[in-house]
Amino acid sequence: MNAQALKNHLYGQVARIGAAVASPKRLELLELLAQGEKSVEALAREAAIDIRLASAHLRVLREACLVDVRREGKSRIYRLGGSDVSALWVALRSVAESRLAELQVAMNDLFTGAERLTLESSRSLLEKVRAGDAILIDVRPEPEFSTAHLPGARSVPLDELLGRIKDLPDDKEIIAYCRGPFCIMSDTAVALLTRHGLRARKIAEGVAEWQAAGLPLAVAKA
Template structure:
């Protein structure tokens, strides 16, 4: 094989990844699967698209070896093919945030009040949570928490917060997190808890961002 042909082949192979992640819905699929494996039906519901379209997007990701699937009874379950794929999503988002003013403005609209953001670094937050000085709550669904979560975080899915308020003392600061900067579950938790008189902020990190920064995560027993 000639050198030019070889170089063309090399770049073509890398371009397969670029083509696979060139769809907004596929990026959202990557973000969701970074939380843990999910069935096609769950992904379809989360993305508000039909199964046929979801399957087509998943096929494109699978053809690029970014996701894998397994059968569980009558369901097909998808997962990322490695932690590096979750890191790829985080890296793409960070580059976009750095260079695209439109994305920066959109994110600013999501965080209308900067004082609702936790002002502590990752290592300090982890140490404060370890000492019990702050309560970190994971407001994602339970299965995502089980797959991986920030150490010392409590699982408190958004749908269950209101009936579990007795377990949250008002004497300590609370930090909520969900799937990352584009996730709005923590915003809803923030609104609910602050309305009940809790001192609560949110952090933009999800588990994928936390891991990409080299921070440790924990998994529930049996996962």
């Protein structure tokens, strides 16, 4: 193989990753899997596509070595190929947000500046939670919380929040987070908490963003 042919081969291998992620639904599947392993049925349901299409997208991601799969009875359980794949999703979204005006406008509609954390403000948030000055709630489904969550967070899945509002203190700020900047579960949670007279706000960052920033994560105790 001559030098140019070798270069073409090398660039071609990297392009396999680009081709695999060149789909909005495949990016959404990666974001979902950044929360923890899931069955193809769960992925299809959460991405609002049918199982056949979900399987086809997952096959492309698997061929690019971005996801792995295992069998559990009759179910196929998918997971990310590694933490670097989660970091790839965060990096792609960050570059898109910095370069694409349309995405910037959409993100500005979703978030105020205070909801987007810097490394410094993330550490400040941890200190507030550790000191008991704020309550951090994770409104994702409990299995995602068990896989990994922000330190000090409580698991209060969105579908349980209404029934558990009485368990939350009314004299402290409640801070909600979910799957990251594109997830709106935290918006719903904040609206519900505010209607019930609690001081609440959301943060944009989730587990994938926290990990990509080199910040510690926690797992639920067995």
